[in-house]
Amino acid sequence: MRDFSELELDSELLQAIEEIGYERPTAVQAEAIPPALDGRDVLASAPTGTGKTAAFLLPMLQHLQDFPRKKPGPARVLVLTPTRELAIQVADQARALAKYTSLNIFTITGGISYDDHAELLGKTQDIVVATPGRLMEYIESERFDCRAIECLILDEADRMLDMGFAKVVERINKECRWRRQSLLFSATLEGKGVRDFSTKILNEPVEVNAEPPRRERKKIHQYYHRCDNMTHKLALLENILKGEAERTIIFVKTRERLATLRDQLAAMHVPCCWIQGEMAQVSRNNTIRRFREGEVNVMLATDVAARGIDLPDVSHVINFDMPRTADVYLHRIGRTARAGKKGTAVALVEAHDQAMIERVGRYLKEEVAERFIEGLRPTHKKPTVVKKKKKDPKKKVAAKKKKAKK
Ligand code: AMP
Numbered sequence: 001m002r003d004f005s006e007l008e009l010d011s012e013l014l015q016a017i018e019e020i021g022y023e024r025p026t027a028v029q030a031e032a033i034p035p036a037l038d039g040r041d042v043l044a045s046a047p048t049g050t051g052k053t054a055a056f057l058l059p060m061l062q063h064l065q066d067f068p069r070k071k072p073g074p075a076r077v078l079v080l081t082p083t084r085e086l087a088i089q090v091a092d093q094a095r096a097l098a099k100y101t102s103l104n105i106f107t108i109t110g111g112i113s114y115d116d117h118a119e120l121l122g123k124t125q126d127i128v129v130a131t132p133g134r135l136m137e138y139i140e141s142e143r144f145d146c147r148a149i150e151c152l153i154l155d156e157a158d159r160m161l162d163m164g165f166a167k168v169v170e171r172i173n174k175e176c177r178w179r180r181q182s183l184l185f186s187a188t189l190e191g192k193g194v195r196d197f198s199t200k201i202l203n204e205p206v207e208v209n210a211e212p213p214r215r216e217r218k219k220i221h222q223y224y225h226r227c228d229n230m231t232h233k234l235a236l237l238e239n240i241l242k243g244e245a246e247r248t249i250i251f252v253k254t255r256e257r258l259a260t261l262r263d264q265l266a267a268m269h270v271p272c273c274w275i276q277g278e279m280a281q282v283s284r285n286n287t288i289r290r291f292r293e294g295e296v297n298v299m300l301a302t303d304v305a306a307r308g309i310d311l312p313d314v315s316h317v318i319n320f321d322m323p324r325t326a327d328v329y330l331h332r333i334g335r336t337a338r339a340g341k342k343g344t345a346v347a348l349v350e351a352h353d354q355a356m357i358e359r360v361g362r363y364l365k366e367e368v369a370e371r372f373i374e375g376l377r378p379t380h381k382k383p384t385v386v387k388k389k390k391k392d393p394k395k396k397v398a399a400k401k402k403k404a405k406k
Helices: 012-020 027-037 052-066 084-097 114-121 132-140 159-161 166-175 192-203 213-217 231-244 255-267 281-292 326-333 351-364 393-405
Strands: 042-045 075-079 105-108 129-130 153-156 179-185 206-207 219-227 248-251 273-275 296-299 316-319 342-351
Touching: 012 052, 012 084, 027 042, 027 052, 027 159, 027 179, 027 206, 042 052, 052 075, 052 084, 052 153, 052 179, 052 273, 075 084, 075 132, 075 166, 075 273, 084 105, 084 129, 084 281, 105 114, 105 132, 105 393, 129 132, 153 166, 159 166, 159 192, 166 192, 179 192, 213 255, 219 231, 219 351, 231 248, 231 342, 255 296, 273 281, 316 326, 326 351, 342 351
Parallel strands: 042 179, 042 206, 075 129, 075 153, 105 129, 153 179, 219 342, 248 296, 248 316, 273 296, 316 342
Antiparallel strands: none
């Protein structure tokens, strides 16, 4: 699909799209918008960065335009997201796309006082973007009315399941039983969890797959440095940050590591901001704003905290600590090279991480190359990773039987 005008969208929406600067629909938009406009349920695998948000928002906005409300009342479209940051981003994008309409968009998330919500709960809402936990509280206390919901959207459903929201979402699903349409977006549809879950939510869905095209991935230049120890690792990091990197996210594994690294960066005179779990909403928003507006160009993050956040124009992702799985690695590096831009992903690998970086190579079907910085070469010998032999399943069964006999 070459042009948004090929989609059956109102001129108000097309004008907003033009103003935002989207030139043509992304793969997931081209595939998901037409069936969603026809009122079909959609099951889409689309990770962040594929344009998934507009893929579900545009058909919803068009529906609200096609069937304008006759009198004030409660929300008609409900979007559930796993985190409050994502909810805020989705709502921001919805407002930008709805700029030339008179639709009202609100967020209901944790981290906001009940008093602040009280006012908006009484207002006429067209689209509500919410995190499941807080919304459920309002449903239970009969302060949020689901009876007018016509469309339910689950964004990043896999993350919602990972975060233990399955039961709450199922309850919200039941509360919204009068709706006419449901859309479920998930970074992946692999594994039983999301599929099983989708059968409870969706009705004969059209399936759309928009895994990031391999050529997109190619735009991420990936390499790793081997580090002898923490001092060496920090020296490498300083070299990268003061050299080629422009706007960087540095991933660490824990909050404690984040705090230590924050002090170490201060000692190097590298200004940074940070985002971690259990942080006051105001500080989170402030961090994101400072980074987005270019006030600081280095952000420290833990995986949990960075989930679902869309930060534009990141030139470098640095894996200061290697993640525990190749999937998380892929998720992390997906934060660079967005929307056709080039990006770099650097991993700082200690001897015990060697197995992981090689596993990542196998997972991506593309070996991650090692690079050296003159004067900062590692002094230790590269460890050889011995692949664990898979046990012969037949032998395993035989051993089990033997044990049982005993
Ligand atoms: P998402 O996958 O929804 O998180 O979107 C990733 C980024 O792509 C966001 O910054 C969007 O604003 C942007 N985007 C969405 N649709 C398009 C499009 N058709 N063309 C260019 N950029 C887009």
